[in-house]
Amino acid sequence: MIIMTRRERAIRKRRRFILSVLLVFLVIIGIIVSVVSCGKTKGKSEEKETASKASERATSKNEESSDNEASSVDENAEKIVDTSTVNGLDKAYKNLMLVNGKNPLPDNYDSEIRKDLVEIEPELRNNNYVTKIHKSVYPYITAMVRAAQADGVNLKVWSPFRSYADQEALFRKQVERVGGDEELAATVVARPGTSEHNTGICADFNMADDAFENTPMYEWMKENAEDYGFILRYPKDKQSITGVIYESWHWRFVGIDMAKKINKSGLCLEEYLEKNNLKQEISIDNF
Ligand SMILES: [Zn+2]
Incomplete structure (x- = not known):
């Protein structure tokens, strides 16, 4: 122990x-x-x-925004698809902008307008150099050309939108052709910035040539173009007012209602706008 x-x-x-x-x-x-x-x-x-919630939120936001994108793309697709008939095309159109030698386009116009151009399908045109039209006119011009073709008439878009540079090149060529006279050249080819082609809301059809007047395409256009909102922009007897020679091949989009009214009046665009006090300021905001 x-x-x-x-x-x-x-x-x-x-x-x-x-x-x-x-x-x-x-x-x-x-x-x-x-x-x-x-x-x-x-x-x-x-x-x-929190992070996962945030990422969920971000994902759903992305989904939402891509949904929005998808729906806006769908809307466009709908507009673009529905072109085989005149059904569904608005009759009213607000852009009555007058562009000519006295009313040139603003400097920034070229870069602005390029954002809103749409490519015309190859089967509806016969020119691979200039191929685009303003998106507001696209459904009408394509519906019109398809309708003509369905009637067996070989209507094709020759020259729709032209850039400032395209127009300048054409004008310079024309000046050369007439021996350096710019004023004379301008009655046939507009100076850059004063051509309706720079707006993207008009087009030449098949050819820029007097021969167009004697074709079935011209006959068809005289009958039907107004149903799609187009008018003959430079009529035979109006050169003193338009400043441009008679051009059977050049058609301007003004909307279906307005095209019918202008044709009924027998006036050219300059006269009609003046008479009815419809002159608009030249601006990209007119679209
Ligand atoms: Zn033209």
């Missing part, structure tokens, strides 16, 4: 006390650590949740 002295017992007791204090201390530390780390984990998972 081990007999402990009083001193030894006291030391033992103190050791036990210190050990149990240490143990309690460790347990408390352990509890604190676990509580803190649990809090941190919770924070992290909340963060995670």
Whole structure:
């Protein structure tokens, strides 16, 4: 039997006390650590949740915006698809902008108008150099050419939109052709910035040539172009007003209602707008 002295017992007791204090201390530390780390984990998972919610929101936002995009693309597609008949084409049209030698286009027009051009299908045109038309006119011109072709008439778009540079090249060529007389050249080929072709809302058909007048295409256009919103822009006896020679091949889009009214009046565009006080300021905002 081990007999402990009083001193030894006291030391033992103190050791036990210190050990149990240490143990309690460790347990408390352990509890604190676990509580803190649990809090941190919770924070992290909340963060995670927030991030995932944000990403969900972003995804749904993206979906929403791509839905919007899709629907606007669909709308266009609908417009573009529905061109085989005149049904569904608006009769009213607000762009009656008058562009001629006295009313040139603003400098920024070329770059602005290019944003709104649409390519005409190859089977509807006979020119691979200039192929685009303003999107507001696209359904009408394509419906018209398809209708003519369905009637057995070989109507094709020859020259729709022309850029400032295209027009300049044409004008320079014409100036050369007439021996350097710019004024004379301008009665046949408009100076750049003063040509309706720079607006994208008119077109020459089949050929830019007097021979067009004696074709079935011209006959068809005289009968039917107004049903699609087009008028003969430079009639035979109006050169003194339009400043441009008679051009059987050049047709301007003014909208179906307006085309019928103008034809009924027997006036050219300049006269009709003047008489009815319909002159508009030249601006890209007219579209
Ligand atoms: Zn023309």
